Amino acid sequence: MALEFISSLSEIEITGGLTLLTLFIGAIIMAVGVIVARTVRILFAKYYAPKLPQDSAKNFGKLIYFGIIILSFLVFTSTTGVDFSGLLVAGGIFGIVIGFATQSVVSNLISGIFLMIEKPVKQGDKIEIPGSDVSGTLLDISTFSVRVKKFDGTIIRIPNESFFTSNIRSLSSTPVRRTEAMIGIAYKEDIDGAISVMDKEIRKSMKYVLMLPKPEFRINELADSSVNIEILVWHPRDDWDQVGPILLKVAKKALDDNGIEIPFPQRVIWNAKD
């Protein structure tokens, strides 16, 4: 009964050599391929992915899954014995057309692959793209784009090509970071005294500022109205928000508490005598 049914299937020809039976076998091969691909992806996710970086694990998972499915398709085409050469020629021409139309898509895909190989930054890193307003935490690098969670809480999607060709400033690759601020004192004031009071106040009230390397004070400029002092302090890399926004406030408080003048620009105008 079953054999008769199978032989009847082999007699029904759909197109040039492709019978219903070969199509049926092909469907079984593809179904087995999908099941194997899913099983391998699950096993990979369970046993090997935890040992890899999160974005690499995800991309490897996709590669394995689609790799097995493509392999199944190739097995299917070889078992059917159908001549696909005509399809390949048509596909080639079609590919050129599609290639021109999807230039940026392919470019993003290739850039994505290079980003995954080069790994200039990794998931979770705090990054900044100088010259643009993008700074935040890298969420992931996927096939066509990169997602960055900005410090204002919004998420920005950057095409891989644009990200790959940009300068990327990593804010997380070293254990510490330096923050700078500039403050001016009046010419009449004692520079060493002003530095000493600011140093004491920074050490006292800024708990994230490192004791070593010590806070540094540089005379940056003898400006029009003030002697400008640059303050450079180091802090743990993730604690910029505890230091950067309040450094000037602390320095000003130290100067105010000790009666040191922070001048503002003044201009003396002499009237000519009549």
Place this chain on the structure above:
Amino acid sequence: MDDTFSNYGLYDIDEFLDLNLPNIEIKIKKISENVFSYTRRDSEDDLIEKIIPIKSSKLQVELCPIRPLNFPAMRTSFMYLDIDTPVFLSEDSSATVFLRCPIEIGVFLVHDNHKDSLDCFTCDPLNSRFCLYGPPESGTLCKYAKTEIVESYDDSIPFINAVLKINLQNQLSKGLSIGKVVFQMSENSIYYKDSKAIFDSLFAVMKKKLTIEIIDVNSEKIQTDFTLSPTYEKIETVKRMDMGVE
């Protein structure tokens, strides 16, 4: 020592308990059947309050010294002790020194032979700072403390520091001054008795490894009749975010 300060140890609370520490005041009181309130106020009037529901009618807490790694934030497990007067060791010599090392204070809830971390703080916030050992691009972030050499294990300042014994050994063919000690603090336990606290000791050997001169610092467990402090674990609500895009 200020005699008005409380001691380290276990406290059973029926109705209320007041603990007096340098710059810190802790109050625990029963607010209803099986519910207690915990309040900590520091010298700047900052207030921490917690409600503690328990199974029994009595509350037991342990006040003890813990490793100084939580304040102002948990960022590293390394400690950098900057010795105010460096120790000079001549070639092939050894010495034992006692140093003060800062501590933090932990409050643990004791129940069913189990200790839960309830609160931790420092009584010396102005000296709880970080530093970097090594260059900025590859150095190690450490907790920093300026320290001094003391005579014995009895010289700790209650609630501020504990005493750490360091056995120094110079195996090099020249004399050396030792002005700082950097070590991984998570390997050193703390022990307490009344208001005294001590750390597990360190064994620091100055030796040559191939052509480089190094100081090899290892932790050594000590035998003592002091009580071992529990390890403080910060319990925080962690919101996990799935960062992937399918």
